Amino acid sequence: MAELSVPVAFDPANLSLDSSVPGLALFDGTHEALIDALNVSIGRFAAAEPAHRIGVPQVISRALLERLGYVESFPQLLGTVFTYEGDDRQWREIVPALRRGESWTQRHELADAVLLPAVCYHLYPQLAGAELTAPAVFDLTGQCYRHERTAEPGRLRAFRMRELIRIDAPDATMAWRDGWTERARDWLGSLGLTASIVPASDPFFGSAERLMGSMQRAEQLKWELVVEVADGLSQAVVSCNYHKNHFSEEFGFRMSGAEAHTSCTAFGLERIALAVLHRHGPDRRNWPAELAVAAAPVPGTDGRP
Structure with missing residues (x-):
């Protein structure tokens, strides 16, 4: 007699959420609620400085990344x-x-x-040949991909990034970067996270690694804010970068007739969420007050992050 098969009961609240690919994660409702709260909280923290909000696609022109040198410098990360x-x-x-x-x-x-390896790369071609008459700040959000070769927690291949970019005169742009380094540390502190500010350099590949990495560290062009994301494991969750005239020279945009410089502050949302969950756990009642009030609209806005 044939054996009857009994279907397994489906419980949508108890999915395994396993992508089967290292570095690719699916996230449950608690994590997504936390990402939403983080986005609103970042928007609150940045609200004093009006910004142009832009959402970007998760792919980008290959020719553009070739032009910018990304393909040559980071082939190991490019998807x-x-x-x-x-x-x-x-x-x-x-x-x-x-x-x-x-x-x-x-x-x-x-x-x-x-x-797309970083959301800001979509912005600079839009400014080609522009003559800015006042400083400008842009607020970009998108899904990024970097081909990480480790299953270390937090080192995801696909992740969400929110990035603030400032275009201004050289001294003002660097001062903005330094100011946001401190503001980002304060913001992480409001989430109950203790951040260390460390000089950093990008993972340049091949012959560029020694020269470019040393120059980036020597000129203190990049700071990272590092917090604990798992027991005994700390990772950078925010980076604050001063690009000098790298992008303005390539795309020919200027500030009031003079040279324009750019800086950015980039928030790795998945890693920040991981750090918050490590510190406070998944029970939303234990999350810090900054995340509890994050759903309230920002005065003078439509309330969207």
């Missing part, structure tokens, strides 16, 4: 996109190999878009 360029007949010839678990990527070619 590329390939698409099938063959015809229907050629695909029918490939399908049997796919079904046998063999390679099916023949006739795939590199696309004109790659995965």
Whole structure:
């Protein structure tokens, strides 16, 4: 007699949320509520400085990243996109190999878009040739990808970033970066997190690593705010960067007829959420007051983060 199969009861509140790929995570409702609260809280903290809010797609022009030197400096982190360029007949010839678990990527070619490594890269081409008459601040949010090769907690391949970018005269831009380094530490403190400010450099690859990394540290172009995200593990959750004229020179935008410089403050939302959950746990009643009040609208705005 055939054995009857009994379907497993489906409980949407008790999913495993396992992507099966290291560095790719699915998040439950508690985590998503925390991300929403963090976004509103950042908006509150930045509200004194009007900013142009921009949402960006999770892919970006490959030619742009080639132009900016990202492909040359960080090939180990870049996620590329390939698409099938063959015809229907050629695909029918490939399908049997796919079904046998063999390679099916023949006739795939590199696309004109790659995965976005940092949200600010979408901004600078929009300013090409612009003549700014006053300092400008932009507030960008998007999904990023970096091909991390570790399963260390917090070191995700796909993550959300919120980034504030300032365009101003050189001295003012660096002062803004330094001011936001302190403000970001205060903000993390309001979340119950103790942050250390450390000089840092980007993970340049190959021959660029020694020269570019040393210069970035020597000129103190990048500061990172490091907090504990797991027992015995601390990671950078915010970075504050001074780009000098790197982007303004490339795209030809100026400030009142003079050279423009740029700085940015970048918030890694997933890592900050991980740190908050490590410090306070998943019970929302134990979260700090700053996150509890984050859902209230900011005066003078439409209340959106």
